[in-house]
Amino acid sequence: MNIEKAINKLKEKGYKRTKQRERILEIFSEQDQGYIPAKTILKEIQKDFPGVSYDTIYRNLYLLAEEQVLESTELDGEKHFRFHCDTHGHHHHFICTGCGKTKAVEFCPMDKIAQSLDGYAVDDHKFEIYGKCPGCL
Amino acid sequence: MNIEKAINKLKEKGYKRTKQRERILEIFSEQDQGYIPAKTILKEIQKDFPGVSYDTIYRNLYLLAEEQVLESTELDGEKHFRFHCDTHGHHHHFICTGCGKTKAVEFCPMDKIAQSLDGYAVDDHKFEIYGKCPGCL
DNA sequence: TATCTAATCGTAACCATTACAATTACATCT
């Protein structure tokens, strides 16, 4: 997902192109190796837009996640975001607790357990693996 | 895991038996169907110990989790706890977003993906399924 | 350019969690 594509996706829904929003997308495209905490996004944007507010950061991150441009997870009580991986199908992530970088894991356990949840309505699931990547070992 | 067993486990490590700690364990044994938020534990204990402090609740919950008496997870940015399931082997949970009750899922995806993480050190993993249980549907 | 509305800013509130000094309670030993 490149920036223009994302901006256009928003445009179609009536959302405007703003410098701040563009910058947020830039940050993710510059470093799309792993999940980034909201705090880090804020700090990064402040370099260009010193007066940027929390409202702007969170509103945009949540909007982008809503629109499937980003995907999010919660690590250590902080919300983290990364570009949504739409290059391949549904999958999960190994997340390095050292550097935050992720590695795709092309396996979804849901296929294996569907029948064991008869009578239950499954809305969502989370499968994440935590550890150290080769670079951090 | 009954209360006495848990208390003894702590005793062996030099931790003392206190009324508050006992009450915490009681609460979990009274309602061991699902994850309980820390906030709820606090409220419940306050009925018996009006002056109980945050420190006491969190210290005990974390201690009990550390000692494998409880297990914990984070839902909606809040820490939740439940009795540790030691009656059967390693497994995961379906968690009802309506009532919080859980259902054990006897399948761990880690077995299937071990080989795909060569060179990575896996420390932990999380697999949770969210939805509505039959009772909440 | 006028207008409409989304978006941002500045700031404060919110809320779960964490921290800590002072006090109290538990367990053990004599």
Added chain:
DNA sequence: AGATGTAATTGTAATGGTTACGATTAGATA
């Protein structure tokens, strides 16, 4: 039972991420 050592609790405040909102600004469209 009383003294002692240490864990545990209390009371309260700080922390930190997130959320909220009125006032202002800036895209987009005609």
